[in-house]
Amino acid sequence: MSGFDPRRQNESKQGENPHFLPSLDASLPPLPERTRKSSPREIEVRFFVPDRLVEELASRHEYVSIEQHYFSDKTIKDLIKRFGVAKVVSDHDSFNTARIRRTKFSKDNTIYELEFKGPKEMAGGAPISRSEFGIAITKELFAELRPKATEGSLKKRRYLINGKIEDAKAWKSASGHLDLLRRAGPSMERVKPSFATIDIELSSERLLPALRAGKHSFKFLDQCVEIGRLDSSVRTAIANSTIALEGIEGRQEKALEELRDEAKRVRKLQEKLRGR
Numbered sequence: 001m002s003g004f005d006p007r008r009q010n011e012s013k014q015g016e017n018p019h020f021l022p023s024l025d026a027s028l029p030p031l032p033e034r035t036r037k038s039s040p041r042e043i044e045v046r047f048f049v050p051d052r053l054v055e056e057l058a059s060r061h062e063y064v065s066i067e068q069h070y071f072s073d074k075t076i077k078d079l080i081k082r083f084g085v086a087k088v089v090s091d092h093d094s095f096n097t098a099r100i101r102r103t104k105f106s107k108d109n110t111i112y113e114l115e116f117k118g119p120k121e122m123a124g125g126a127p128i129s130r131s132e133f134g135i136a137i138t139k140e141l142f143a144e145l146r147p148k149a150t151e152g153s154l155k156k157r158r159y160l161i162n163g164k165i166e167d168a169k170a171w172k173s174a175s176g177h178l179d180l181l182r183r184a185g186p187s188m189e190r191v192k193p194s195f196a197t198i199d200i201e202l203s204s205e206r207l208l209p210a211l212r213a214g215k216h217s218f219k220f221l222d223q224c225v226e227i228g229r230l231d232s233s234v235r236t237a238i239a240n241s242t243i244a245l246e247g248i249e250g251r252q253e254k255a256l257e258e259l260r261d262e263a264k265r266v267r268k269l270q271e272k273l274r275g276r
Contacts, residue, residue: 036090039131042117044199045211047224048238049178050263054196057178057220061159066179068101069149070244076116079145085116089133094118097241100137100145103158112142124208126228127235152244155183161198165207166215172207176200176218185247192248195256197238198224222270225262234258 049057071079076098079085086092095116104110115134120127137145161176178198181191200211200218214222227235236242237255246252 036088038091039089039095039116039118039133041129042132043123043129043202043205045126045128045202045208046197046199046227047221048227048259048263049196049198049220049224050260050267051193051195053220053223054178054180057161058157058159058180058196061161061178063157063159063180065104065155066101066158067153067155068099068240068244069146069153070151070241071098071100071149072151075148075150079114080116083114083135085133085135091118091131092116092133094131095133099241100142100149102142110139112137112139114141114145123205124212126226128202128208128228129205152186152241152246153184153188154181154240154244155188156181161218163200163217165202165217166210167204167207172203174200174202174207174216174218181243184243186245187247189247197227223263223267225259225266227259230258230262 073096076095079098080092080095085095095118097117099115101113101115102110103113113134114137115132117133118131120130123129157180159178159180161178163174163176164171165174166172176198178196180196181194183190198221200221202208202211210216211221212226227238233251234255237251238259243252248256
């Protein structure tokens with residue numbers, strides 16, 4: 001087991017991101033423009049995990065249960081205004097995605113969040129970076145906002161896999177979020193067969209070449225497929241927000257078939273390189 005400590009996870013998220021607020025008083029007067037900060041950057045590389053690897057990885061790590069619901073463009077603007085986001089984030093106009101999330105770590109430890117995200121930007125030939133801003137909310141506020149989240153929903157299990165990436169002559173800690181999709185779509189239908197992706201979070205874009213070159217401790221990645229480097233139609237089809245809205249339909253099934261075929265090709269190439 002990974003020793004997944006939910007208390008440490010909570011402290012890390014709020015401690016590393018000063019804009020992840022435990023509360024936000026929307027009645028505060030507007031702050032001067034010069035005092036507002038750009039939202040933190042989320043830098044992560046997403047991989048498709050072959051089905052045969054999922055069971056092995058999941059069996060070695062604990063998981064948390066995540067449920068999230070997405071908002072329309074109009075509601076996003078309303079939420080930005082309601083929670084006074086413009087008063088503390090200078091680039092709030094770039095946010096084009098918003099969701100509420102419930103993360104259940106254990107029977108007695110559940111957290112609720114409202115999160116805003118901007119569009120993904122290119123780095124190293126793939127969209128891996130975007131702005132994000134989170135607000136911790138109450139269970140009651142989650143329930144109030146839930147009916148307004150009309151752009152789809154999903155449920156997944158998340159397994160935390162810690163690792164390291166080489167940075168010059170040092171090693172930087174990194175975390176991987178292995179997400180096993182369970183239900184998706186407006187009616188939250190069960191995903192059959194389920195599939196998994198893993199997001200490797202980077203502290204800096206300069207770590208990307210080392211990640212791609214295999215200079216890290218996530219050894220299983222050499223059998224996975226980096227989704228961001230594939231055709232945009234594949235990326236879009238299996239994006240969380242798309243699956244939340246559409247479920248697993250024709251274009252998702254086609255994208256997953258392409259990913260599974262690519263994973264087989266990668267495996268054969270790895271076996272050839274190893275002289276098998």
